[in-house]
Amino acid sequence: MADRYEEPDPDLPEVRGGAGIVLPAGPPATGRPGLDRRRVLGAAIEFIDEHGIGELTMRRLGAHLGVEAMALYRYVPGRESLIDGVVESVMDELYGDPDVLLEATHGWQDYLQRLAHGVRRIALAHPEVFPLIATRPPSAPWIRPPLRSLRWLESFLQAMVAGGFSDASAVVAYRAYTSFLLGHLMLEVSQRGVQISPADAPEGVGPADDLSDYPTLRRLKPLLSQDETAAEFEESLENLLERLDRLLASTRRRQD
């Protein structure tokens, strides 16, 4: 259900091709042997993408790399730090995305648009990692998911200030923008996860999904089942940009 004529979602990994640029740069990646922090983190990302964070253990990740669990400890202090490294590495893919700009060379709206889609591409490429990006405690209160680095925060604030925002408005924009991204993308990856995993239980009318007590829900179920996430993302982003534009207009030069 829920497919008509629709252009494909350009943020989806399979349509964008290039199956797996996992890390943005570095030496040409030697063959099998020679462990290395980058290779460990890359393997962990791959493993989580494939099996979910719950299945990730040091022993299994070791096996995935053809090595004993304890070998990983030469490159990573422990499991928790490994996961922190995974989160950081995945977000660092933004630097390798040619459609995302670190500087707002075409205005702040273009900057926010590109950045939003870049983060969305990451979320959709690593749906099992994104909840970690959202929930790992940031290193400082002003570092917010899903942009978790000082560098992106600096880049964001510079883009807004360069676009004419007052200092205070730039900060407000930062908070509104991260809220929007996090909320939308968390729900999108969560929803996509549900559609895939309970493939075994094929719609039998179990006692739980008897909708007879919920007449409105039953009536709207076809609408609810339609997947409009891409359009809704665009729409909400557009709305946010307009809201920020109003904010800009109301505080310009007043440098609150």
Added chain:
Amino acid sequence: MADRYEEPDPDLPEVRGGAGIVLPAGPPATGRPGLDRRRVLGAAIEFIDEHGIGELTMRRLGAHLGVEAMALYRYVPGRESLIDGVVESVMDELYGDPDVLLEATHGWQDYLQRLAHGVRRIALAHPEVFPLIATRPPSAPWIRPPLRSLRWLESFLQAMVAGGFSDASAVVAYRAYTSFLLGHLMLEVSQRGVQISPADAPEGVGPADDLSDYPTLRRLKPLLSQDETAAEFEESLENLLERLDRLLASTRRRQD
């Protein structure tokens, strides 16, 4: 830093009093002995609130109840189900909140306002539980965090339809509303968690938080450190309600 004359946040648990209505109803809760699923779930919520999900083990929860770990299995199928039960129980606190209405007796905007603040109160009362509410896989794709029940979904849709929204618009509103709530509240509890836990590292200029490479950030740091979450929640909610009002105006009677 970051406190001036400000009225206290009415969604904060300590200002609202009534320290811990954990479950909305049931028999008057017998004294010490007599285990019971409600008591197990209540103890688990308490435990997570106090120590975080990472510390929750069956043995420790048993000890917290004066019982061996295996006794819990009479009331809960296993640890994962226990956590599912915690999530459900915490969200069920909404039913016990007198300021949240299951029916939109004063219009849809009032309904959405009350519901939003009710969910926010829950998030702030259980900041360690809220990420679980956000990340546990829902039982169906149209059940979205943070409202995770058919009953609230039905209630929501009825409120919107009763307010004049078309079926399609009601669904759009549902998705926009849940995104907003989830994004804002995830960031709010995440931020609050960071302020509290690294109390041991008292602001020494370590190599990591040297902001000399980030001039804009350094300049805006005082603004970034200010906690305006309550006002921003209100502001974003207001904005969403206006957006939905526009949606209502544009589709009224057209019953798309």
Added chain:
DNA sequence: AGATTGACGTTTACGACGTAAACAGGCGGG
């Protein structure tokens, strides 16, 4: 009343986990 049953908590046990510590091999510089 005494026997029976069922509910409920405990004990024991197993395999998997994260990780500390000791160990082993191989390779480059003296």
Added chain:
DNA sequence: CCCGCCTGTTTACGTCGTAAACGTCAATCT
């Protein structure tokens, strides 16, 4: 030739979730 160091392995410990067997006591039945 030997001596470190770099890197992966082995061994070991305490903790985890949970299956299975067991104990105990109160309610029920004859």
